[in-house]
Amino acid sequence: xxxxxxxxxxxxxxxxxxxxxxxxxxxxxxxxxxxxxxxxxxxxxxxxxxxxxxxxxxxxxxxxxxxxxxxxxxxxxxxxxxxxxxxxxxxxxxxxxxxxxxxxxxxxxxxxxxxxxxxxxxxxxxxxxxxxxxxxxxxxxxxxxxxxxxxxxxxxxxxxxxxxxxxxxxxxxxxxxxxxxxxxxxxxxxxxxxxxxxxxxxxxxxxxxxxxxxxxxxxxxxxxxxxxxxxxxxxxxxxxxxxxxxxxxxxxxxxxxxxxxxxxxxxxxxxxxxxxxxxxxxxxxxxxxxxxxxxxxxxxxxxxxxxxxxxxxxxxxxxxxxxxxxxxxxxxxxxxxxxxxxxxxxxxxxxxxxxxxxxxxxxxxxxxxxxxxxxxxxxxxxxxxxxxxxxxxxxxxxxxxxxxxxxxxxxxxxxxxxxxxxxxxxx
Numbered sequence: 001x002x003x004x005x006x007x008x009x010x011x012x013x014x015x016x017x018x019x020x021x022x023x024x025x026x027x028x029x030x031x032x033x034x035x036x037x038x039x040x041x042x043x044x045x046x047x048x049x050x051x052x053x054x055x056x057x058x059x060x061x062x063x064x065x066x067x068x069x070x071x072x073x074x075x076x077x078x079x080x081x082x083x084x085x086x087x088x089x090x091x092x093x094x095x096x097x098x099x100x101x102x103x104x105x106x107x108x109x110x111x112x113x114x115x116x117x118x119x120x121x122x123x124x125x126x127x128x129x130x131x132x133x134x135x136x137x138x139x140x141x142x143x144x145x146x147x148x149x150x151x152x153x154x155x156x157x158x159x160x161x162x163x164x165x166x167x168x169x170x171x172x173x174x175x176x177x178x179x180x181x182x183x184x185x186x187x188x189x190x191x192x193x194x195x196x197x198x199x200x201x202x203x204x205x206x207x208x209x210x211x212x213x214x215x216x217x218x219x220x221x222x223x224x225x226x227x228x229x230x231x232x233x234x235x236x237x238x239x240x241x242x243x244x245x246x247x248x249x250x251x252x253x254x255x256x257x258x259x260x261x262x263x264x265x266x267x268x269x270x271x272x273x274x275x276x277x278x279x280x281x282x283x284x285x286x287x288x289x290x291x292x293x294x295x296x297x298x299x300x301x302x303x304x305x306x307x308x309x310x311x312x313x314x315x316x317x318x319x320x321x322x323x324x325x326x327x328x329x330x331x332x333x334x335x336x337x338x339x340x341x342x343x344x345x346x347x348x349x350x351x352x353x354x355x356x357x358x359x360x361x362x363x364x365x366x367x368x369x370x371x372x373x374x375x376x377x378x379x380x381x382x383x384x385x386x387x388x389x390x391x392x393x394x395x396x397x398x399x400x401x402x403x404x405x406x407x408x409x410x411x412x413x414x415x416x417x418x419x420x421x422x423x424x425x426x427x
Contacts, residue, residue, distance in 0.1 A: 003316040004039040006065035006096075008087055009077030010048040013101060013128070014041075016305025017075060017312075018052040034316045040065045043078075066090050072319055075308060076100040081108055092116045092124065097319065099311040101128035101304055107202035107218040110209065114329035123318065123325045125311035130203040131156060133303025134296040135310070136282050140210045147286030149211040153426075154248040156203040158278035158297070159187045159194040160226050164244055164263075165276040168234040174227065186278060196225035197246060197261040204248035208259050211284065212252045214335040216259055222340040224262040228421040232380065233350060236391060237265050237423070243273035244423060256336035258343065265348060265425045341400035346375070346425035349402070351390045351409065352382060352417040359415070363390060366408045370401045387417050 005021075007014055021038050029035045041049050042062045049058040065071055066087075074091040078084050081104050088105065091098050093116060100106070106113065106126050117124040127137045131154075140149070155161050159181055166177045178195070181187035193199045201221040208216040226246055237244045247264035250257065266273050271293055275281040281295045297303045318325070353359045360379065367374055373395040380389040394402075402422070409415055 001320060002035040002037040003073060003319050004037050004071045005073050005075060005312065006040040006042070006068065006071040007038060007075045007077070008042045008062050008065060009075075009079075010041055010043040010045070010052070011077065013304040013308065014043070014075075014077045015048065015052050016302060017077070017308055018054055020305055020309050022053065028313060032313060032317060034313055034320055036312065036316050039071055040068060062087050063090075066094050066096070071096060073097045073099065073312065073315055075312065076102060077308070078102075079104065081105050085109060088113060088124070089116055092120050092122055095120055095122060097123045097125075097315045099125045099308055099315060101126070101308055103129040103199070103202040103206060104218070107205040110206070110217070111215055111329070111331070114331075117325070118329070121324065123315050125315055126206070127311045128304050128307035130154075130206055131280050131282055131294065131307075132158075132297055133306045134280055134282065134294045135307070136207070136294050137210065138310075138314075139294070140207070140284070144284065144286055144289060144292075147288045148252075149284060149286050150252050151283075151285045152204070152207045152211045152248075152250040153272060153283040154200070154204060154207065155245050155272060155275050155279075155281050156248050157194055157197075157200045157246060158280060159191065160197075160200075160246040161275065161280070162186050162278045163195070164226065164229070164234070164246065167229070167231050168238070168244070169276075171231045171235075174230060194225075195227055197223040198225075200246060200248040200261045204250055204259060204261060207248070207282070208250035208257060209331050211250060212257055212333065212335060213331060214257060214333040215331040216250075216257060216337070220257075220259055220337045222260040222262070224422075226263055228419055229263055229423070230421070232389060233348070233421055233423060236350075236378070237348070238268075240265070240393075241268050242266060242425070243268055245272065245275070247272075247426065249426070252335075253338055255342075256338045258338045260340060260343070263423045265423055267427060341398070341403070343399040343424075344396055345399075346396055346427075347372075347392075347394045347402055348421075348423040348425060349392045349394070349406075350421040351392075351415075352387050353390055353415060354417070355381075355386050355388045359388075360390060362412070362415075363392075363409065366405050366412075367392065367394075369408070370404045372397045372401050372405055
């Protein structure tokens with residue numbers, strides 16, 4: 001029997017999927033005993049379908065796919081949480097299996113989607129929603145299922161990792177490297193989702209939900225981006241023996257789940273410190289397996305399409321063999337989210353302040369007032385001769401106290417020239 005597929009979204013990743021099906025359909029039949037047939041494609045641009053030789057399968061209305069009783073499996077690749085939500089939920093309710101790469105949808109409506117899939121007796125697969133071509137969802141749900149996972153750390157956004165790498169290695173300023181990333185197609189014209197950490201936050205919400213068997217949604221993730229990071233911060237980190245990465249962090253603690261995204265200093269001796277450029281890595285610690293790292297290209301047509309088609313072939317194999325969905329939603333523990341205010345770690349804080357007598361002493365008093373102990377203080381000049389960088393490295397402090405320090409400093413007249421740079425230190 002052939003498994004008929006309806007594809008919604010014929011852009012970069014969708015086009016990659018079409019090409020893989022056309023190139024390897026006979027290989028799939030020979031190697032895996034699975035015959036997949038592309039029956040319908042849907043998008044707003046027929047020219048994209050024609051460019052991949054499937055113009056005869058085109059429709060501009062996704063309902064033509066939902067209502068086609070011959071179609072067994074729907075691939076959703078348009079992204080977002082609007083129309084995509086309707087496509088996924090309506091396909092599941094119609095008894096069709098679904099494969100998606102939609103991280104935002106799974107991070108916000110995952111519970112609903114799993115419930116609908118369970119009620120309909122069909123599968124929802126979403127490997128490509130995190131890490132591009134890196135296999136991580138399936139290993140967490142199957143290969144590592146015998147473990148109690150204690151932590152998941154991820155460099156899961158290729159745009160920001162590329163930018164931080166260029167800033168570190170070549171001393172490029174944030175604005176300069178962002179423009180370069182946009183010119184190379186690594187960053188969107190509106191880079192907000194990447195540079196402000198929202199893309200990474202959606203991904204760690206998905207990973208934490210699976211790893212800790214408890215529902216984590218996008219709004220649970222405390223999120224900060226890299227807009228305030230400059231080459232001086234990366235140089236200082238390097239001198240201290242650290243690298244700076246936009247890290248997506250999930251820890252299972254006795255009191256609940258600690259989940260956050262922010263610029264982070266990690267020791268140069270850690271494998272994650274050497275993940276550079278557009279590459280992604282996900283570091284998982286389990287009680288039986290110990291420490292494992294999954295590494296590879298996190299974005300692009302090839303890696304993403306590879307992950308999507310891996311899901312398609314596995315679901316198609318289940319359909320062909322009559323296998324019921326094996327692992328659906330595992331988020332049954334309902335663990336609380338640990339408030340960000342409770343975080344205790346070390347901090348790197350850089351202030352740009354007026355170059356005048358008494359400013360350093362005044363700032364130090366504010367730290368002392370809120371019970372934040374300082375390990376070291378460095379003063380460096382800036383291009384603006386009337387301002388200096390004050391760089392503070394703290395001993396272990398509580399997040400709530402650090403925020404109180406920053407609030408007091410911001411309230412002081414003529415103290416902060418720009419928004420402070422805060423980088424947490426993970427040892």
